[in-house]
Amino acid sequence: MSVLLHRDTRVVVQGITGHQGSFHAQQMIAYGTRVVAGVSPSKAGTTHLSVPVYASVREAVERDGAEAAIVFVPAAMARDAAFEAVAAGVRLLVMIPEHLPVLDTMAIHTFCRLRGVTLVGPNTFGLITPGESKLGIMPSHIYRPGPVGIIARSGTLSYEIAASLSDAGLGQSSVVGMGGDPVVGQTFTDLLPLMEADPQTEAVVLVGEIGGSAEERAAELVRTMTKPVVAYLAGKSAPEGKRMGHAGAIIERGRGTLESKRAALEAAGARVCEMPWEISAAVRSALG
Amino acid sequence: MKLYEYLAKGVLREAGVPVPPGRVCQTPAEAAEAAAEIGPVAVKAQVLVGGRGKAGGIGFADTPEAARAEARRILGMDLKGYRVEKVYVEGKLATDRELYVSVTVDRVARELVVMASAHGGVEIEDVDEKFLVRRHVPILWNGEGYLLREVARGIGLEAPWAAQFQDILARLIGVFRQRDAELVEINPLVITGDEVIAADARLNIDDSAVDRHPELERVEEGTELERRVREIGLAYVELDGDIAVMANGAGMAMATLDAIAHFGGRPANFLDAGGGASVEPTAQALDVLVGMRPRVIFINIFGGITRCDDVARAILTVRETRGIPVPLVVRLVGTNEAEGVALLRAAGIEAYRDMAEAARRTVEESRKGRDR
Structure with missing residues (x-):
């Protein structure tokens, strides 16, 4: 079992003939993701990576039953691409691009909510169900199927942690990237209940960072969960008022500090690790 | 992008908000x-x-x-x-009362939120929650009066000021949406006689949306070095320590600083070389670090999309072209790790696998540097 993404999920790749889209579509297909079609208006009617390329997402939905879309178009075109996918009827939308204007993301999020579409991202590495399917840009080889769910705001840091878990013999059930932007679709709060309900998941790792209040909100749910939660929070040394790489990683007017997040999660019963390399031992001991 | 007060006031004036x-x-x-x-x-x-x-x-x-x-x-x-x-x-304004009003993004609700207070003129963090009125602006909101009335009533405004306040608030929300703001703040919004007028103004534009606003004057932020590195397209923040740091990905770069601090060292900077950086930008980033004249340079790479051999090539390129005159600690794991490690070893650089060990070694090197 897993959350959101399964081996049978039928995927359409928007921007499949672009540099990034093409590379990652190939990686996804190699991993076993069921990519059924691609979209690229200028290359419509051709075949790329052995899948049909269409002018619109609608064709991918109608002809090939695409139910999930992953977007690899430049930020300036991302809102259009997202609206197209939602209007065409996909149920899962993964937005890889970084630097989307926040107002665009808010509009995309609202449209998704109206149509019951699950939005992951933007500025995310995507999501992966190890051993089944991946919908994103993460390096496939670091994951193993297993009992640990991971929800992360950061890509490479979550790779570091997933790899250390795999090395320790702790595989993963589902790994989901929230995205590094201030406004994103799925957050810890949306994903924790899915992890709690997923029979394969036995423990959850949260990879948080400074900025916003997603971790504090997550703590409210952690309190009610039966499965152990282990967290690592990045940005202890970050100065106030500076954006640390991610648009959303900023302490603003005393809010979004690491201390606030750590205190909330610890009070809720989560184990908060000081350093990323402490995670696998903490998970191991939480699993008993 | 933060606008200077005079630029913010210009935008507000154009939008019909009364300013002196x-x-x-x-x-x-x-x-x-x-x-x-x-x-x-x-x-x-x-x-x-x-x-x-x-x-x-x-x-x-x-x-x-x-x-x-x-x-x-x-x-x-x-x-x-x-x-x-x-x-x-x-x-100069003859101030009878000072109000506060702002529009910003509520990251949790994923909607705009208006905040207002009858106690303006001080930093909003210092205003007691019970004097703050918060109302979300639904994405479908198109000037409907209820929102404006609720906020005005919430801060206890009466005629003749309530109507003016409501008009100003509607215009501020309009400015936020039209200019892709991330903050519009009037503090204080002053009552002088029968009039309501913006005495100060802050307008911050969403960095991701600046390109679609050619009408706005560009304001440069940060130190000269920060600007130069951002020109290359990398995320960079200057800190006050002596260990120059580069990592790939924002979260990894933050965690790397935390690891340095964990072992008692002081990072000189935050530098995210990108989640999928290739040889050229990595070399440019390293070039910047060398130019900072730190006591030691720490490169922490978990190769996912980034390939370890590309990072190794970048390091060797910089070493050959301009030289790296300070101790260099490299931690390299992930995609094409064996090739990367071999390239470095051939050049006499021993890469670490373990992040903790590499961070500890980096801090030790920085102490040696201090004693030299």
């Missing part, structure tokens, strides 16, 4: 001229930090000569690390 008459000045003579035109004025340092008043960055003048003197005092002043290059000379 004012002129931006770069010399005391210009300030005197502006005061002669306007009358009694406030002379305000134009810097991108709050708390100017307390720091002596605002003066008042009833005559052109006094305005000249105030401008002379303020221009060139150092305000919290920023040199004052411009002052805004603006009509």
